[in-house]
Amino acid sequence: MIEFHNVSFIYPNGFKALDEINLKIREGDLLALVGENGSGKTTLIKHLNGLLKPTQGKVFIFGRDTKELTVAEVSRYVGIVFQNSDSQLFSETVEDEIAFGLRNFGFSEEDINLRINFALRLFELEIYRKKSPFLLSGGEKKRLCMACILAWDPRFIVLDEPTVGQDFLEKEKLIQMIDLLRRKGKGIVIASHDIEFLWKLQPKMVVMKNGRIIAYSSAEEIFSNSSILDQSNLIPPQLVELSKHLSTKAFQTIEQAKEWIKKRVNV
Amino acid sequence: MKIVEFSNFSFSYDNGNYILKDMNFYVEEGWCVLVAGKSGCGKSTLLRCINGLIPKYYKGRYEGEVLVDGVRVIDYSMSELSKKVGTLFQNPDHQLFMFSVEREIAFGLENLGLDPSDIKDRVEWALDFLNLKDLAKRAPYELSEGQKQRVALASILVMRPKIILLDEPTSLLDPKTSLQLVNLLRNLKEKLKVTLIIAEHKLELFSPIADRLLVVHDGSIKAYHRVKEVLKNPSISSYGVSLPPLAQLSLFIEGFKEPSLTIDEMMKELRRFFNDRVS
Numbered sequence: 001m002i003e004f005h006n007v008s009f010i011y012p013n014g015f016k017a018l019d020e021i022n023l024k025i026r027e028g029d030l031l032a033l034v035g036e037n038g039s040g041k042t043t044l045i046k047h048l049n050g051l052l053k054p055t056q057g058k059v060f061i062f063g064r065d066t067k068e069l070t071v072a073e074v075s076r077y078v079g080i081v082f083q084n085s086d087s088q089l090f091s092e093t094v095e096d097e098i099a100f101g102l103r104n105f106g107f108s109e110e111d112i113n114l115r116i117n118f119a120l121r122l123f124e125l126e127i128y129r130k131k132s133p134f135l136l137s138g139g140e141k142k143r144l145c146m147a148c149i150l151a152w153d154p155r156f157i158v159l160d161e162p163t164v165g166q167d168f169l170e171k172e173k174l175i176q177m178i179d180l181l182r183r184k185g186k187g188i189v190i191a192s193h194d195i196e197f198l199w200k201l202q203p204k205m206v207v208m209k210n211g212r213i214i215a216y217s218s219a220e221e222i223f224s225n226s227s228i229l230d231q232s233n234l235i236p237p238q239l240v241e242l243s244k245h246l247s248t249k250a251f252q253t254i255e256q257a258k259e260w261i262k263k264r265v266n267v
Numbered sequence: 268m269k270i271v272e273f274s275n276f277s278f279s280y281d282n283g284n285y286i287l288k289d290m291n292f293y294v295e296e297g298w299c300v301l302v303a304g305k306s307g308c309g310k311s312t313l314l315r316c317i318n319g320l321i322p323k324y325y326k327g328r329y330e331g332e333v334l335v336d337g338v339r340v341i342d343y344s345m346s347e348l349s350k351k352v353g354t355l356f357q358n359p360d361h362q363l364f365m366f367s368v369e370r371e372i373a374f375g376l377e378n379l380g381l382d383p384s385d386i387k388d389r390v391e392w393a394l395d396f397l398n399l400k401d402l403a404k405r406a407p408y409e410l411s412e413g414q415k416q417r418v419a420l421a422s423i424l425v426m427r428p429k430i431i432l433l434d435e436p437t438s439l440l441d442p443k444t445s446l447q448l449v450n451l452l453r454n455l456k457e458k459l460k461v462t463l464i465i466a467e468h469k470l471e472l473f474s475p476i477a478d479r480l481l482v483v484h485d486g487s488i489k490a491y492h493r494v495k496e497v498l499k500n501p502s503i504s505s506y507g508v509s510l511p512p513l514a515q516l517s518l519f520i521e522g523f524k525e526p527s528l529t530i531d532e533m534m535k536e537l538r539r540f541f542n543d544r545v546s
């Protein structure tokens with residue numbers, strides 16, 4: 001479990017980016033952080049592995065204060081994929097990039113090999129094995145960052161804007177993967193502006209504004225609350241918008257919308 | 268007038284596989300063209316061929332030609348070309364280097380040697396337009412990713428290029444800011460006849476302003492047509508092009524002439540559809 005107790009954070013230039021955050025994240029949770037640009041999502045995420053430490057308040061990871069832990073210690077349990085992939089990649093080849101974390105955590109060479117193969121296959125990066133990470137496309141870099149984290153199988157998986165650069169098929173696969181990870185009991189935190197993706201995921205949503213949490217609820221409740229949407233620069237997904245126009249309960253899938261229309265036509 | 272034209276054009280980085288293969292297409296002045304396709308299909312590469320980064324900075328096998336405003340890209344100096352073509356890159360860090368947001372936006376204008384009062388006006392306009400006023404004195408590297416993206420965009424817009432290339436421009440923007448961006452681009456297109464070429468996955472957002480959708484797969488062009496025309500073809504999703512939910516739904520309803528992209532279009536079609544069935 002990860003716990004935020006009254007966490008505030010002020011950047012060195014004096015900017016207060018988190019303001020009295022209280023939050024519990026458990027294994028098996030699927031949580032989405034949403035909110036306008038600059039609302040504090042990335043800053044919050046950087047507290048999840050101790051990369052940033054609260055100016056006030058405390059963050060506990062499995063009961064231990066992050067102030068007493070190193071980023072390396074925490075990372076074994078909390079894997080983070082950052083918004084900007086370029087800042088996370090540094091190795092000569094794609095396979096070295098994945099191996100780096102694994103070596104740090106002391107996996108055997110044999111195990112490392114198996115895990116690299118698994119991760120490359122999972123994200124369809126096998127053909128780039130010997131390529132420099134810097135020469136990948138934007139979406140490929142993002143997938144490589146995810147592959148690195150999943151290779152060491154952390155208990156919490158944190159993805160800052162995972163759909164950046166991903167096409168529709170990749171997004172579908174990502175949704176399935178997240179689903180599987182959640183069923184395996186992983187705690188998953190995703191920051192995203194991609195509302196159509198979020199609507200398919202149906203996570204619990206944490207809405208941020210000016211460093212505060214202004215709402216914590218199901219996707220359905222958040223996307224049907226016009227005051228929250230307004231305050232946080234969100235717009236409803238197309239299916240929610242459509243069901244509103246048709247005065248019916250929000251369609252979660254296209255199939256549901258199809259069924260609804262079929263019924264209306266038959267009677 | 269053809270403002271951008273690819274003819275028999277192929278490119279591969281470092282003599283590897285061809286990323287773009289025998290491409291032939293053109294863009295009329297004032298069009299908005301969306302470029303879609305799988306992750307890694309070559310969207311960013313295609314944009315780099317228009318702004319000259321290919322072949323000036325990225326080396327490789329370069330065959331055929333790319334024309335901008337009637338002149339071959341390779342015959343421009345970078346500074347001449349960059350006056351015509353502004354680019355918003357996929358990662359804003361690649362284009363921000365000044366110490367304050369306002370200096371960042373003014374930088375290109377100062378290089379052009381514009382009048383200080385003109386510079387001031389344009390910077391003010393951009394700060395206002397992109398909601399950056401509160402951040403004017405902040406350092407770009409101390410901003411959130413979405414804020415950086417807006418700064419990068421502001422510094423391009425103030426240069427008033429004839430052609431703007433945007434590489435996944437909304438991937439870092441919140442949904443309302445993304446909508447504002449679309450409206451802003453609509454303005455640029457309608458009022459100033461700016462040509463827009465946009466690599467983007469979120470078709471539901473941009474298709475209302477797009478004249479054409481270009482689908483790239485395995486280095487070649489699989490479709491280049493009006494958006495709705497392209498989306499009608501069911502095989503298009505195998506090229507990684509996402510049908511927005513409403514478009515998917517409308518393809519299922521028999522009697523829809525074309526896929527609906529917006530709620531208004533969908534409702535209009537649905538009403539007609541229900542009326543037909545009821546009467």
Ligand SMILES: Nc1ncnc2c1ncn2[C@@H]1O[C@H](COP(=O)(O)OP(=O)(O)OP(=O)(O)O)[C@@H](O)[C@H]1O
Binds near residue numbers: 015410414439441
């Ligand atoms: N290194 C920094 N120094 C000072 N202020 C910063 C720094 N990084 C971020 N900020 C500020 O903190 C606030 C929160 O930033 P953060 O990156 O957490 O936002 P975000 O919600 O992730 O935004 P986005 O959706 O654009 O990614 C913003 O107002 C930003 O300008």
Ligand SMILES: Nc1ncnc2c1ncn2[C@@H]1O[C@H](COP(=O)(O)OP(=O)(O)O)[C@@H](O)[C@H]1O
Binds near residue numbers: 134304305307325
């Ligand atoms: N500088 C480079 N050197 C070598 N290969 C590259 C370089 N940049 C991109 N690539 C490769 O070219 C292909 C197309 O990349 P890109 O144009 O960035 O794709 P997209 O923008 O469509 O996701 C990818 O397979 C990528 O790995």
Ligand SMILES: [Mg+2]
Binds near residue numbers: 041042083160411413
């Ligand atoms: Mg962020």
Ligand SMILES: [Mg+2]
Binds near residue numbers: 138312466
């Ligand atoms: Mg790209």
